[in-house]
Amino acid sequence: MEKPDENSEVGASKQEIPQESVEGQAFGFNVKDAVLFPPEVEKGIWPEDYSLSDHAPLTVVFSPVKIPCCPSIY
Numbered sequence: 001m002e003k004p005d006e007n008s009e010v011g012a013s014k015q016e017i018p019q020e021s022v023e024g025q026a027f028g029f030n031v032k033d034a035v036l037f038p039p040e041v042e043k044g045i046w047p048e049d050y051s052l053s054d055h056a057p058l059t060v061v062f063s064p065v066k067i068p069c070c071p072s073i074y
Helices: 019-023 039-043
Strands: 025-036 058-068
Touching: 025 039
Parallel strands: none
Antiparallel strands: 025 058
16 A cells, blocks of 8 residues: 655646746735725724723725746845
């Protein structure tokens, strides 16, 4: 019986990824939308029914983007 490779996952097929496609890009995120709650906080007004120890939660919607990058220099 053949011993599985240490770095492979069970059931995963080995597929070569061309090195130039890996070195030429990275992935990041753009902010599509960001909202504070309660809405008054976005206007710089702290609601009277909130104490100073309360927090204004931030909800953010991200979108993935490809980022061109330079190859590593060794």
